[in-house]
Amino acid sequence: MTEGAIPHRSAAHRSARGIGAWLGARRSRLGGAWVIWLCLAWVVAMLLISLLVPWLAPFGYAEQSLLLRLKPPASLGGNESYLLGTDNLGRDVFSRVLYAIRTSISIALIGTVIGTTIGTVLGILAAHFRGWIEDLIMALVDFQASMPFIIIALAVLAFLGNSFELFLLLVGLHGWETYARLVRGLALSANAEGYAGAIRTLGIHPVRIYWRHVIPNIAGTLAVQTTLNFPDLILLETSLSFLGLGVQPPQTSLGLMLGEGRNYLATAWWIGVPSGLIIFATTLSVSLLGDWFRDHLDKTLRKRAG
Template identity: 60%
Template sequence: MSTLDLGQVRTRKRVHREAILLTILLALAWIALIILLSIAAPLVAPYGYADQQPMLRLRPPAILGHDNPFLFGSDNLGRDVFSRTLYGIRYSIIIALSGTLISTFIGVAMGMLAARLRGWWEETIMMLVDIQASLPFIIFAITIVAFFGKGFWLLAVIVGLAGWGRYARLARGLVLDAETVGYAAALRVLGAGSSRIYIRHILPNIVSALVVQMTLNFPEVILLETGMSFLGLGVQPPLTSLGLLINESRNYLMLAWWMAAVPGAVIVLTTLSISLLGDWLRDVMDTKLR
């Protein structure tokens, strides 16, 4: 290969790296903005999420040049779409984050337990993982709601129980791989107990892979929450969420497209940003890829 060709290859690689870095920075900026808005929603929102002004219902967005006090328009009850979206982000993020943490805790605990005990314990746990993976989520969610009713935190638990299996598989595989490295056996020779080895040494070494998995699964959890709220199984009025906002707008798509467009755009941009961040973290933290 000539010197000119090598220079072109290096230039293309540099441009590619710069494009990836710019994309990640934009994704991080959007995620930071969403987090800040969800925290400061009561301060940023010009109206309460339940404030109604029936005389100003279905007003188009003022951002498009229309003369009304609603930046992104109003809904069928005269409520500010912008304010409701800010509060919807807050409640959707809380549910998605809680569900992700529940899935991670249960999955990691079960996976490490399976790798530690082995034998019929491991077979039983992995059988439960297979059952969880084969059970349709919507049927599982409807069953839980039918027995326990609808509730904000119940939704977080349902979303959390829907994804613990993949964390269990990942944690089990990582622990078994760590066992073959040698430091676990060396610690046992030195007299360390199993609990100390797993919690103080193995768990910190697999945290990076678990964090990457959480960022990759977080968009799916957000979509699960929005899907359940859209079906009426999630957040209930007077509270709001991104999925509930889209559910309320389905009868007004021809009259007030902004009711669905604003929360829908937030869902798309948020899930896309977190997915891009997760892919980037996987590439950075995976030593095999490097």
Template identity: 60%
Template sequence: MSVLDIGRRVRIGRRWGKPPPVAIAIAFLWIAVILAASIAAPAIAPFGYAEQQPLLRLKPPAILGYDNPFLFGSDHLGRDVFSRVLYGIRFSIVIALFGTVLGMLIGVVLGMLAARLRGWWEEAIMMLVDIQASLPFIIFAITVVAFFGKSFWLLVLIVGFAGWERYARLARGLVLDAETTGYAGALRALGAGSPRIYVRHILPNIVGALIVQMTLNFPEVILLETGLSFLGLGVQPPLTSLGLLVNESRNYIVLAWWMAAVPGAVIVLTTLSVSLIGDWMRDHFDARLR
């Protein structure tokens, strides 16, 4: 087999390994719809997310032809599933977004410090990274909640603490690469201080890779928030989230399947869409893959 044949097969493999453009377009459209729904939830929702109508409990979805005011049915307390899903998207997106940004900030700061200070500082930070990577995070979350109680912002901190080690490793590697390419040393020779070099020159050059990592990590953060809420460790009533909606539907799977199906479908489609977008961004913005 010639070198040209090998190269042709590699190109074909890459082409078939990428998500099709139609799937990427649908993923962007779904994320746009989800973001718009989370922002406009108070205007779109036909009922309040905590509004109860006990006489209309466990009504099937009107979208299937049933005669009731609930588009996607009602739950065991007569609350509109559609309205609760809209607000659940809002709370889940806020938690996942703040958590992802917080984890990125922690990881980037520690990774850049490890690359700059070197020596035992680097060894200590990378030891923390290894400990975090091997930590059973659900056990850690249960322990934190047991000591400090359940609250919305505590959940954001817990979610943000998950996954920071990935950003730390990525930031450290990218900064070390920037140091070896020469432009950081040239700037230092011209008299620029380390804060200026790192903030104004190195950070803008690595922000693309960090954003790609965020899109790849975001679905895991959503699933983590969903899992914590499902276990009763996340968002607490009267607030709602997608994970809490699935948790509340456990005892009604047979009687009211729509209580779990609607938020579950939103979780699956959202995480899948963000994953596809993350893969697409990695293929287009990671120079190593090109």
């Protein structure tokens, strides 16, 4: 793999990108970039729901009514107060889906910030010091990349117990090696271009050089990688919560709702299906937007297209 290239990602993410490639190849036939606008509208809607959920949800996510358990959605003859029906404890599925969106999006956002920060710092350290420090960091990168992260997460949660803080840290550690390898390659390229060395001869501290000159020049590529890595974090949270090792009741998340609804697919499909559809739509939308940003911000791809 060449330095600065965006690494390989998960099979689920590749499937979403495959659909994105299919749509992109037919963009002219579909009438311009309306697919991108649709994806952007969906992502903005998810962010707005995350911010406004206390005012949008008609019920609390833990509010129960056992007399109304497993009622179908209002459109299928259920109680009109419960738009998407109720679950096995009589909780409003619509309200729980809204709160689940906020939980899953918040975990993915915080995890992205943690992973980006750790990977960027280690990548810059590897590019600046070289020698045994670079070898040690890249060995850690290779070790992390060679191990399926979900196996590591399952082992840590099984031995150390499940807490929200630990779970959030694990989500944040997912993908840091991607940023470290990417930033190291970009920082080495920036140093080879000469402007960083010229500034260094003026006696400016290396921290300021990287903060004021190198990082702004690679920020576009980092932003693209962030959008490409974000769906992986949503899928990781979903997988762990589905297995019962992520978000714990009475809290809710998209993965937890999907796990709770798997036992009722034949009798009360509305418990898990909405969260599954939201997971699919969100990861697909962010993947398409990430590919679009990459096509427009990656100078190498623009040159090849020209």
